[in-house]
Amino acid sequence: MPSRSNDPVEQALRRGAAEVIEAVVAVAASNPVVLIDGRAGAGKTTLSRMVAANWPVAGRPQLIALDSLYPGWDGLDAGAERALHDILRPHARGLLSTWRRWDWEDEVEAEAYAVTPALGVILEGCGALNAASARLADVRVWVESPAPSRKRRALDRDGDGFRPHWDRWAAQEERHLQRDDPRALATLTVAIP
Template sequence: APSRSSADPVATALDAAVGHLVRAVTAVAASNPVVLVDGRSGAGKSSLAHTLVARWPLPGRVQSVALDSIYPGWDGLDEGVGLAREQILVPHARGLMGVWQRWDWDVGAPAEAHAVDPALPLIVEGVGILTPATAGLGDVRVWLESPTASRRQRALVRDGDGYRPHWERWARQEERHLQRDEPARLATHVFAVP
């Protein structure tokens, strides 16, 4: 059936990427594979993760965690990735229940806790999730590459004026991640998003 994305090049690119990832997840041949999705702000990580959840090829439920719910504030990229590794990815790999706390951006403090079931598949998406310390914990590892102008426009439309004053501050943390971790080299799949 024709996709609604046919007139939207971003949606078309993400739809094609999800098609590849559905096959990759199936090829893992495990009941609880882990998918890591990285890319700079506005690259399409959340949209890709939501679409992958909707088209998940394995029976049962898939868990999805966005690092935007974990980063402890506008200077917390590295800390958020560390928390995701220690509280979600490592326990999942060991067959243990993981527990992470949502960061409440409005009050600037941790909020309620969420459990991650090691028996279920898992998608973790967010800037910084592909590092040498996390790559071995992901069966399918994705890097989304997208031009700065497009990313910025999408991110500011999505998050509005609350993000605008922090764009450069966050971008500097992304740059450090790219220089230090080379996430595209750690990915099993690299997709271009217009």
């Protein structure tokens, strides 16, 4: 994934995506599971999209963002549990499953999406990597980025929708880091400036 850009963030994301893709190839599975965790604004979504766009295994990966599963601004833990119950465990057992998207505007569950065990899964979002999910994943990624950079990117991306919830969400992230230690569970760390 060569880049002509001098942007250090883009270069780091490209290097990170190449490392994740190399790790997926090394797994030599037809339906690998990749978990990408990190704090808000770290670069998880961009990294996961880059990996999905260059997926090295036959068939397209099922790219699922925990943002679609969190049941609101206080839902980090609940979203991670929903991912484990509705996506990761059935996939590991070879079962077709479904998960429901959270409608942030109406604050209700919305449409359902199927997850087939025949295809790989990329699950990205804060809370994706914990002791239970780590046992079901082939590649486990922690995305690290300095707090000022993360906050700037997150608020540039989500603006006033996220701004009033930043501290509330950061407290949930901190609990996740203290309780689950996703950095230690990761098989790869991607550093984004």
